Amino acid sequence: MKTILITGAAGDVGTHLRRELAGRYRIRASDRRSFPRIGEESCMRADISRMTDALRITKGVDAVVHLGGYSVEGAWGAILRANIVGGYNVFEAARRNGVRRIVFPSSNHAVGFYRRDQTIDHRVYPKPDSRYGVSKVFGEALGSLYADKYGMEVFCIRIGNVAPRPIDKRRLSIWISPRDLAQLVTIGIEDPRIRFEVVYGVSRNARSWYANANAFHLGYRPKDDAEVFAAEVLAREGAGDSRAEAYQGGSFVVAERIPNPAAPARKRRRRRSR
Numbered sequence: 001m002k003t004i005l006i007t008g009a010a011g012d013v014g015t016h017l018r019r020e021l022a023g024r025y026r027i028r029a030s031d032r033r034s035f036p037r038i039g040e041e042s043c044m045r046a047d048i049s050r051m052t053d054a055l056r057i058t059k060g061v062d063a064v065v066h067l068g069g070y071s072v073e074g075a076w077g078a079i080l081r082a083n084i085v086g087g088y089n090v091f092e093a094a095r096r097n098g099v100r101r102i103v104f105p106s107s108n109h110a111v112g113f114y115r116r117d118q119t120i121d122h123r124v125y126p127k128p129d130s131r132y133g134v135s136k137v138f139g140e141a142l143g144s145l146y147a148d149k150y151g152m153e154v155f156c157i158r159i160g161n162v163a164p165r166p167i168d169k170r171r172l173s174i175w176i177s178p179r180d181l182a183q184l185v186t187i188g189i190e191d192p193r194i195r196f197e198v199v200y201g202v203s204r205n206a207r208s209w210y211a212n213a214n215a216f217h218l219g220y221r222p223k224d225d226a227e228v229f230a231a232e233v234l235a236r237e238g239a240g241d242s243r244a245e246a247y248q249g250g251s252f253v254v255a256e257r258i259p260n261p262a263a264p265a266r267k268r269r270r271r272r273s274r
C-alpha cells in the first residue's frame with residue numbers, strides 16, 4: 001500500500017478526500033491546525049510556509065496531494081505566504097526527499113475570466129480571476145518546471161467546487177462530488193503515463209464549461225452529474241451581479257475585499273504632519 005501525504009487535510013476538500021481514500025492508501029494528513037484523525041491515518045501539524053516543516057512532512061511518502069494553502073480570494077500577504085511560498089516549499093521539499101509524484105489541486109479560478117458562453121480545455125492560456133487564481137497558476141507553473149527540470153510527475157486538477165451537492169447555478173457547471181474527486185486524485189497518484197498534466201476536476205455535469213478529454217483519456221469516468229439537482233438549485237437562485245454572472249469564476253471576478261495596508265499609514269502620516 002502506498003503512503004500519501006495530504007496537506008491542508010483539515011479543510012473541507014481534505015476531509016472529503018481523506019474519508020474517500022481511507023483504506024486505499026496509508027494516509028499522512030497534515031495541516032497548520034489540529035484536527036481529528038480519520039481511521040488509521042497519521043496526523044502531523046505543519047506550517048508549509050516553513051521549509052523545515054515541508055521537509056519533515058514529505059519525508060518517506062510515495063506521493064503528495066498538496067491541498068494546503070489559502071483557498072479563496074484574500075489579502076496578498078496571506079496568499080503569498082500560504083500559496084506562493086508554501087507551494088514552492090512543498091514542491092522543493094518533495095524533490096529533496098526524492099518524492100516524484102505530486103497531485104496539485106489547482107482551481108477553476110486559474111481560468112475564471114473565461115466567459116460562461118465558452119467551452120475551454122486544458123490547453124487554454126490562464127486567465128485568473130483573482131490573486132488566489134494567480135497563485136494557482138503559479139502552482140501549475142511550478143509543477144511544469146519540476147516535471148521538465150527534475151523529472152517529477154505532476155498532475156494538476158483545476159477543481160470546480162467539491163461538495164456533497166451543487167449549491168447554486170454556477171456550481172451546476174463546476175461541481176464535483178467527493179467520490180469523483182477521489183477517482184481523479186487516484187488517477188493522479190497511480191497512472192504511470194503522467195509526466196505533467198492539467199485536467200478539470202468536475203463531475204459529468206451536463207452544463208460543464210470544460211472539454212475534459214485529457215482526464216477521460218487517462219481513464220476518468222465520473223459517476224455524478226449536477227443536473228440531478230438542477231431544478232431544486234435554480235428554484236432558489238436569486239439575481240446575481242451581472243459581471244460575476246458573465247464569467248466562469250463568478251463572484252471571484254468582482255471580489256475586492258482586500259484591505260489596503262497603505263491607507264491607515266498614510267492617514268497617520270497626514271495626521272502627524274498637521
Ligand code: 15L
Nearest residue numbers: 071072107108109159160161
Ligand atoms: C475554489 O477554488 C475555492 O477553493 C472554493 O472555496 C470555492 O470557492 C470554489 O473554488 C468555487 O469556485 O466554487
